[in-house]
Amino acid sequence: MNILILGGGGVVGQKLAQALAKRGTLRGQEISKITLADIMDPTPVEAPFPVETATCDIADPASVEACIGADTHVIYLLAAIVSAHAEEDFDLGYKINMTGTINVLERARALGTKPVVVFTSSLAVFGGEVPDPITDHTFLNPQTSYGTQKAIGELLLTDYSRKGFIDGRGFRLPTISVRPGKPNRAASSFMSSILREPLNGQEAICPVDDDFLHYYLSPRKCVENLIKGAELAEDDLGMNRNMMMPGRIWSVRQLIDAMTAVAGPEPAKLIRFEAQPDIQRIVKGWRYDQAPEKSLKLGLTADDSFEDNIRYYLEDDKPAS
Amino acid sequence: MNILILGGGGVVGQKLAQALAKRGTLRGQEISKITLADIMDPTPVEAPFPVETATCDIADPASVEACIGADTHVIYLLAAIVSAHAEEDFDLGYKINMTGTINVLERARALGTKPVVVFTSSLAVFGGEVPDPITDHTFLNPQTSYGTQKAIGELLLTDYSRKGFIDGRGFRLPTISVRPGKPNRAASSFMSSILREPLNGQEAICPVDDDFLHYYLSPRKCVENLIKGAELAEDDLGMNRNMMMPGRIWSVRQLIDAMTAVAGPEPAKLIRFEAQPDIQRIVKGWRYDQAPEKSLKLGLTADDSFEDNIRYYLEDDKPAS
The missing domain is CATH 3.40.50.720 (NAD(P)-binding Rossmann-like Domain)
Structure with a gap:
């Protein structure tokens, strides 16, 4: 093979x-x-x-x-x-x-x-x-x-x-979150960086409102x-x-709350909300309300909770400080 | 322009x-x-x-x-x-x-x-x-x-x-029917030729059964x-x-009946049914049950009856004999 x-x-x-x-x-x-x-x-x-x-x-x-x-x-x-x-x-x-x-x-x-x-x-x-x-x-x-x-x-x-x-x-x-590494040029980049950077003790900018819904894995x-x-x-x-591929719908607020539940209240304080119309125009055109019947039937799976996503980042990817 | x-x-x-x-x-x-x-x-x-x-x-x-x-x-x-x-x-x-x-x-x-x-x-x-x-x-x-x-x-x-x-x-x-001219290499070619050739006094082969449904204009x-x-x-x-583009669903039988209604009983006698699995495999994969809401709303239209399709062929295209 x-x-x-x-x-x-x-x-x-x-x-x-x-x-x-x-x-x-x-x-x-x-x-x-x-x-x-x-x-x-x-x-x-x-x-x-x-x-x-x-x-x-x-x-x-x-x-x-x-x-x-x-x-x-x-x-x-x-x-x-x-x-x-x-x-x-x-x-x-x-x-x-x-x-x-x-x-x-x-x-x-x-x-x-x-x-x-x-x-x-x-x-x-x-x-x-x-x-x-x-x-x-x-x-x-x-x-x-x-x-x-x-x-x-x-x-x-x-x-x-x-x-x-x-x-x-x-x-x-x-959208894959929490992605390790650096921000990239994907319009979805912030959907990891607002978690990853704070979990690493750094500031991050959130370009959309906290009720923005999206589909994550x-x-x-x-x-x-x-x-x-x-x-x-x-x-x-x-x-x-x-x-x-199966995922789950979460709001930005839910992502941040999951981070707080797993890592305490400090990381969330490092997020600054700053509207970015260019990014908003792209990501608001994406559809998040998905019913992935075929892949679920074939045995593919989503995360159980976004707390898991946070934990996986901490276990697999967080740089040693 | x-x-x-x-x-x-x-x-x-x-x-x-x-x-x-x-x-x-x-x-x-x-x-x-x-x-x-x-x-x-x-x-x-x-x-x-x-x-x-x-x-x-x-x-x-x-x-x-x-x-x-x-x-x-x-x-x-x-x-x-x-x-x-x-x-x-x-x-x-x-x-x-x-x-x-x-x-x-x-x-x-x-x-x-x-x-x-x-x-x-x-x-x-x-x-x-x-x-x-x-x-x-x-x-x-x-x-x-x-x-x-x-x-x-x-x-x-x-x-x-x-x-x-x-x-x-x-x-x-x-599928455009009745197309003038000669058969071509489209799998749908028969959907005109079973009408055109008989209307022109020639034999034609129908490679599907007469209950075959399709969508025509x-x-x-x-x-x-x-x-x-x-x-x-x-x-x-x-x-x-x-x-x-709007069309209408007809069976092969309805096409032939419309021809008979407009042009009398003789043309239909020139059609020979002869199954062609290669053609059937392609055309049976096509979907005919269509609801063309957007184009109808924008003012595009279908034919009123297949008798009209036959009449248009006779008026516009039938070669002078």
Whole structure:
């Protein structure tokens, strides 16, 4: 079982590699190798099997060709230009998120080996005038270029799977929180930073009101679901290879209260509310009221409470002070 | 008002040009020129203003650049590789239906003139496990490569419009019947040929049973709707630029009965039923139970009865014998 993680330098890619290393198997087989590939050479992870790292620009077909071989059994396609960045740089967003996805699928098709492709999509594929709640049969109506690019990736994943070129499965990730590391250019970046920075003793800015509702999942659960996602039987996936990954709806106030319940009253005092219309315009277009029936039925799970999300951050990610 | 019809050599493109020539205006302005462009130089139409013809390969950005100028106000993007052909030739389908659409949108974006782009999509974007009826908010779940390519075109149309690069409006055409001319490689080809050939005194093969239900529109109504479609106010289009074009559900038996009602009992005797599993597999994946609320609300219309479709064929298209 030879696994490639495209976007292996990112938060989810790194945690996924660590979880796979700990597990040692995928789809009932011993893992023989993991390759972490990213636009910059990723940090390797410790594992009882070889872990290679590679630079890969998915927008470049030759670079993709070098990364994906006939012996690549499972490809995690996590690499992406994030939402606010894709909104700002139209060309780059399409180049990585659309053309890059096409390059990966075309390479898999050319090999003829039908690898499992696990694709991460986003709740940004939903938006506009569609009624709540979002179900497995809700119209894809993205209101950002990022969401559009992810929706296109979903359609291609299903078509390439239907044709037998790949065995694809796509998961629309809830917003991952608490993400470790630094803020990024995702419009959702604050949904972790208002917790992470205070838990690390630093100030953070919240650009929306505290009644802002959104749909969340912890990194730990996300990785568990991505592993389950690769292991689902192809026959159970149905005529659309994409589904929501389960999450839970919380308000900003609930996130902060959960932090206070777990870590005491001090961190919350480090949050400053400061309206940012650019960020609000993007995130208020996202749909949070989701009914992820298909993925729940297939055994994927959400966090039990946001207190868990806080605890996972403290256990897994908080830098030693 | 300078209009470009990409796919101007096809049945719909030719009829659209004829209707525009008769009308003389679009969006409240005198038409100054129509350009009919297609992969092979199209037949010109008679008009009280200049009609140019051009060869254009939409898969080639340079060819698209030559066709679309800063003075092009309205672009009808009708050119496509049809369903069964796109299913058979995976690369060609994506090259024309996806990359070709991207080339047109990118050219419009580069010009910075925000042309009106009228895009024809298809009910082939629907399929799979979604519940009936298909509404404006039903999940796009194509089960063919053609449907996938059209769904991608829809998503791009909305995103390029949202960004202000174009003023796009997309219409999912019902199956057009009775189409004049010869059978083509669309899986739906029989839905006209079982009527057209008999009305012309020739035999025809019906590859499905006579209880096969589908969603139809006459070419005359289709063209009326495409003209209305170009004239809709941008503000009325909402957050998704694509909608169903209204049609009506009929069984094969009803089509044949309508033909008999209008043209007498002889034509129906020329139809031979002969099951074709390849065609059945494609067309049975299409969804016909549609509730086109948005387009009806905006003033687009369906035929009143299939007898009308038969009469339109006899009036507009039947070759002189």
